Amino acid sequence: MRATLQKTSPLFLIVAQRLWQGGAGVLTIIIVTHVMSAEAQGWYYSFLSFAALYTLFDLGLSLVLVQTAAHISVDTKWGDGGKLEGSGAERLRSLFAFSSRLYLRLAVGFLVLVGPAGWFFFNAATAQPIAWQHAWIGLAAVTAFSLLPLPMLAIVEGSGEVATVATVRLTQAIIGSTATWIVLLCNGGLWATVMTPLAAFFTTTCWIWLHRRGIFNAIKMDHRLVNWRTEIWPLQWRLGISWFSGYLLTQIQVLVLFSAKDATAAGQMGLSLTIGNMIGLIAQAFIARHVPAMAKAAARRDWKLMDKLFHRDLALSCGFFILAASGAILLVGILAGTSYVNRVLPLIPFSALVLALFLAHVQGALATQLRSYRREPLVWITVAGATATLLLGMLAAHIWGVTGVVMAMLGVQLLFVLPSSALAFKHRNRIWRRDDVAYS
Numbered sequence: 453m454r455a456t457l458q459k460t461s462p463l464f465l466i467v468a469q470r471l472w473q474g475g476a477g478v479l480t481i482i483i484v485t486h487v488m489s490a491e492a493q494g495w496y497y498s499f500l501s502f503a504a505l506y507t508l509f510d511l512g513l514s515l516v517l518v519q520t521a522a523h524i525s526v527d528t529k530w531g532d533g534g535k536l537e538g539s540g541a542e543r544l545r546s547l548f549a550f551s552s553r554l555y556l557r558l559a560v561g562f563l564v565l566v567g568p569a570g571w572f573f574f575n576a577a578t579a580q581p582i583a584w585q586h587a588w589i590g591l592a593a594v595t596a597f598s599l600l601p602l603p604m605l606a607i608v609e610g611s612g613e614v615a616t617v618a619t620v621r622l623t624q625a626i627i628g629s630t631a632t633w634i635v636l637l638c639n640g641g642l643w644a645t646v647m648t649p650l651a652a653f654f655t656t657t658c659w660i661w662l663h664r665r666g667i668f669n670a671i672k673m674d675h676r677l678v679n680w681r682t683e684i685w686p687l688q689w690r691l692g693i694s695w696f697s698g699y700l701l702t703q704i705q706v707l708v709l710f711s712a713k714d715a716t717a718a719g720q721m722g723l724s725l726t727i728g729n730m731i732g733l734i735a736q737a738f739i740a741r742h743v744p745a746m747a748k749a750a751a752r753r754d755w756k757l758m759d760k761l762f763h764r765d766l767a768l769s770c771g772f773f774i775l776a777a778s779g780a781i782l783l784v785g786i787l788a789g790t791s792y793v794n795r796v797l798p799l800i801p802f803s804a805l806v807l808a809l810f811l812a813h814v815q816g817a818l819a820t821q822l823r824s825y826r827r828e829p830l831v832w833i834t835v836a837g838a839t840a841t842l843l844l845g846m847l848a849a850h851i852w853g854v855t856g857v858v859m860a861m862l863g864v865q866l867l868f869v870l871p872s873s874a875l876a877f878k879h880r881n882r883i884w885r886r887d888d889v890a891y892s
Contacts (some may be wrong), residue, residue, distance in 0.1 A: 469618055481723060491714070493716075493719035498574070498710045502566070510599065522751075524544055548604065551603035562592075563592060574588060582641055631647035694819065694828055723796050731773055735770070742762075755885055766817050770813075781806060797854055801854055845857045
């Protein structure tokens with residue numbers, strides 16, 4: 453299986469995964485709007501937005517592990533039974549030991565903190581048309597469990613087996629989407645939100661047991677071969693803040709509208725964000741396929757290769773996003789007034805939201821390239837943008853509703869986040885390429 457996957461284009465597999473998620477997302481949207489009322493739809497997307505707080509507990513560590521593993525595994529490979537071979541084998545095993553223990557604590561923290569927080573938030577809603585309590589407990593528990601296999605996938609991806617990890621994630625997506633549709637069509641309501649994280653946990657755990665079982669021998673080993681304070685934490689805390697700020701830039705707005713307006717407005721925002729995020733998800737495939745390769749190029753100071761990979765992938769990624777977004781906007785305009793399109797934002801706010809997501813996509817691509825140096829220089833730009841978006845969005849939600857929230861998102865991205873990030877991107881690349889310890 454491994455030999456077959458190594459011959460398969462990582463881009464093909466990543467795009468296949470993203471295309472499935474995009475196509476499956478469209479079908480999920482159709483099913484949700486068919487079987488759920490507008491208010492129940494708001495609860496559905498509010499559940500998903502609250503559960504997305506797992507990004508705060510991940511703290512960007514999964515991506516840091518990809519970068520760290522890429523640097524360590526330059527002369528390392530996977531042998532039979534999931535055994536590591538090569539000069540970096542001991543350090544990779546140590547990295548797995550450290551990250552596995554940490555993710556266990558993160559999963560417990562998520563369950564203990566986010567579970568009760570979500571309960572109080574949803575219990576405060578003035579209108580509760582459906583039974584949500586048991587579904588929320590299930591979603592919180594399964595999301596916590598789904599954090600546990602993340603370090604293994606990150607280390608395998610960072611070691612260069614991008615195609616293998618993409619195949620696992622494609623399998624997750626297929627099983628999760630299919631299970632979600634079945635639950636929705638069987639009138640399972642909010643229980644459908646549990647299916648995707650459940651599929652992620654089940655699929656990844658089975659794959660690890662079948663193909664990388666040997667790595668578990670490293671769980672009890674000395675994890676100090678990797679210096680967490682100097683090799684991981686300097687990037688992790690910045691990346692964690694950036695990821696949480698990204699959540700505040702987008703997903704938090706669903707909960708803001710749920711609280712400030714009603715579930716119907718939250719549902720419109722949630723569905724519109726889902727459409728925009730589906731486009732971004734596929735567009736990101738062009739960048740994601742070369743994350744380990746760019747990190748290794750930085751380690752070797754091969755700036756020509758690094759620039760070639762990034763500039764080509766950025767052009768392809770942005771081109772796809774623009775094409776797909778234009779199609780979505782055109783479709784919303786053509787179908788205006790129909791029962792399905794009434795579940796998303798009106799044409800002008802929808803267009804503004806998609807534009808805001810595109811600007812965020814470009815900024816995310818710049819950040820991805822800079823992480824090849826194992827740095828996160830855009831963290832404070834993202835924090836400032838997220839704070840401004842949250843505050844302006846909360847104010848606008850009470851006065852202008854969803855239109856005000858969307859315009860706040862677009863204004864912050866257009867006037868501050870992207871211009872500041874572009875300047876920092878140019879400056880840091882120039883400085884770090886003269887600094888021998890920038891990526892060490």
